[in-house]
């Protein structure tokens with residue numbers, strides 16, 4: 318097969334691993350920087366131009382679109398879909414998962430366990446929304462944040478009010494969430510491919526920190542999931558419409574709660590922690606599922 322990887326940098330760990338695995342399986346592979354793609358979107362024959370050539374003959378494309386280029390990156394992916402190329406994750410599913418409120422609303426509608434979460438726009442409603450999510454301590458999150466940046470733990474109601482007021486003053490979009498204290502500064506990353514969790518790790522925050530992101534000094538270890546956690550992760554990925562997803566779960570005393578569903582989960586931490594060849598499993602999934610014109614985007618507009 319001819320596989321394209323939409324990634325800004327061929328040297329990134331996940332990109333390198335995918336290239337390596339695709340080549341080992343005998344495929345032709347090209348890393349494409351979405352920001353260097355350009356196209357005539359009104360042409361009857363959809364095409365993508367790239368550094369003076371046209372991108373043609375691809376059977377599948379693996380999107381590794383960073384949060385900061387979601388808009389342009391998904392537009393390029395959509396163009397591949399218009400050309401009938403099989404996307405590992407569809408552009409609509411990626412866009413959906415990048416909107417944290419929309420994601421939680423969709424998951425909630427399908428009965429997935431979530432931390433109690435509220436959001437508000439006007440400072441007049443701060444008191445009320447704090448009440449709704451059960452009062453302090455609580456977690457305040459910037460909707461645009463990634464890697465734990467913009468996630469704040471407010472221990473008291475006063476602290477919560479000031480932080481929320483400050484964020485609102487800056488016109489930032491935020492959500493306000495129950496603090497799942499019993500998770501003990503640990504979360505679980507479930508790596509879903511198709512309808513299976515193929516690897517899972519527990520990430521534990523460093524001393525004195527409640528955010529377990531590896532970028533924030535957290536450590537990762539192999540973990541055994543409960544059947545409920547497995548099915549929650551698979552259902553969450555499914556509801557978002559993602560074939561490949563990193564589903565982050567907290568162990569709360571009301572069962573597993575989903576914090577986030579990530580559409581471009583990194584391979585480094587999880588391959589290290591579990592010793593599994595996840596890149597290889599992704600390529601196998603593509604071999605099994607890639608067919609021309611399979612995406613829902615084509616023809617639907």
Ligand code: ADP
Pocket residue numbers: 432456458462463464465466468494495496497498500502503504522527528529530565567576577
């Ligand atoms: P990001 O998407 O920026 O990584 P997250 O929402 O995943 O932000 O939060 C970062 C970390 O903070 C999580 O991995 C988790 O360890 C911790 N955390 C987030 N929300 C909660 C919560 N409601 N209760 C307890 N810990 C939380």
